[in-house]
Amino acid sequence: MPLTNAHKSDLLLVCVTLLAAISWMFSKEAVLLMPPLLFMAVRFIMAGAILAFAARRSLANLTPTQIRRGMSVGLVFGIAMSFWIMGLHHGTHVGEGAFLTSLGVVIVPIMAKLFFRESQPLSTWLAIPVAVSGLALLSLKNGFRPEAGQLFFVAAAAIFALFFLMNTHAANHRQIVRRDGTQVELAKVPPLPLCTLTLLTVGAVTLIESLWLEPWQPTLESLSWPLAWWVIASATVGTAGRFLLQTYAQSLSTHSHGVVILVLEPVWVALFAAGWFQETMAPTQLAGCSLIFAALLINRWSTLSKAIRGWLRKIA
Numbered sequence: 001m002p003l004t005n006a007h008k009s010d011l012l013l014v015c016v017t018l019l020a021a022i023s024w025m026f027s028k029e030a031v032l033l034m035p036p037l038l039f040m041a042v043r044f045i046m047a048g049a050i051l052a053f054a055a056r057r058s059l060a061n062l063t064p065t066q067i068r069r070g071m072s073v074g075l076v077f078g079i080a081m082s083f084w085i086m087g088l089h090h091g092t093h094v095g096e097g098a099f100l101t102s103l104g105v106v107i108v109p110i111m112a113k114l115f116f117r118e119s120q121p122l123s124t125w126l127a128i129p130v131a132v133s134g135l136a137l138l139s140l141k142n143g144f145r146p147e148a149g150q151l152f153f154v155a156a157a158a159i160f161a162l163f164f165l166m167n168t169h170a171a172n173h174r175q176i177v178r179r180d181g182t183q184v185e186l187a188k189v190p191p192l193p194l195c196t197l198t199l200l201t202v203g204a205v206t207l208i209e210s211l212w213l214e215p216w217q218p219t220l221e222s223l224s225w226p227l228a229w230w231v232i233a234s235a236t237v238g239t240a241g242r243f244l245l246q247t248y249a250q251s252l253s254t255h256s257h258g259v260v261i262l263v264l265e266p267v268w269v270a271l272f273a274a275g276w277f278q279e280t281m282a283p284t285q286l287a288g289c290s291l292i293f294a295a296l297l298i299n300r301w302s303t304l305s306k307a308i309r310g311w312l313r314k315i316a
Helices: 005-031 036-054 056-060 064-090 094-101 103-116 122-142 148-170 191-213 217-221 225-251 256-276 283-299 301-315
Strands: 174-177 183-186
Touching (some): 094 103, 094 148, 103 148, 103 283, 191 225
16 A cells, blocks of 8 residues: 555654754764854754755745745744754753753644644643643752753744744645635745755854854864764754755645654654763653653644554554
8 A cells, every 4th residue: 555645744754853863962062062053053054055056956946935935934943943052052961952842842733723723632732731741840950940951942842833834834835814814825835945945044043143142263273073073964964864854744744743743853862862971860850751752642642543543453
């Protein structure tokens, strides 16, 4: 039985979670050696340039409206990535940061309801208090005074949710219903040029931030092969490859619920961090991360239950 586009999208998003998880390791190594926003600027400009070469013909065929859509997605993504990298820079636990960032999965349906009038199942609203409880547990060690890294990660999660919705809508023909009842159809942006515009815009946003906020001289004076390796690996594997695959996967399905597959990312990150940085979790941290993961599963319960019933029928 051939795979449907929806199934292909789901499988590709699983691969995206693995690439995303390994990118956390590359990025953490890099920010130990250079300013975080400068790293993001170099990483995304390099990745965008690689894709721009491959997408040069399709980029030339874009309309001004399509270019604006791609850049608007990149602007939101650039802000989200700025918060994320600052969380990684200031955070003390990579695995915990991954679970905090994954809260964006729970936020996506809420934004889909508020901004795009997409109906949401009851499981979405049941997942919210569970996720909030997990977030509270992760802050208990400071007497409900979250660390700077935690605040950056949570802010990034909220903006990532908006980015995923905008990316999905930009990669598909969408009819937007305004409050006055009129409909506006927005032009689809093909996956490769959309991803290219997005990455280059992120690079531009973080470059401006870095020029304003960070000193470059120490990094320029201490360039090394290990630093170059982490930047190149992040740009090629963790950025160009990962986001092109994610954009293509999202173009195969018009449903925003595909984002829930990304619940696997914090699990991979926690496992990789345990092996890479020898991280461990205290009982309170483990409980908080478990609640957040449970919220992600509750949010996706309707799809999960259908998959389980289908699997049971096959083995019966």
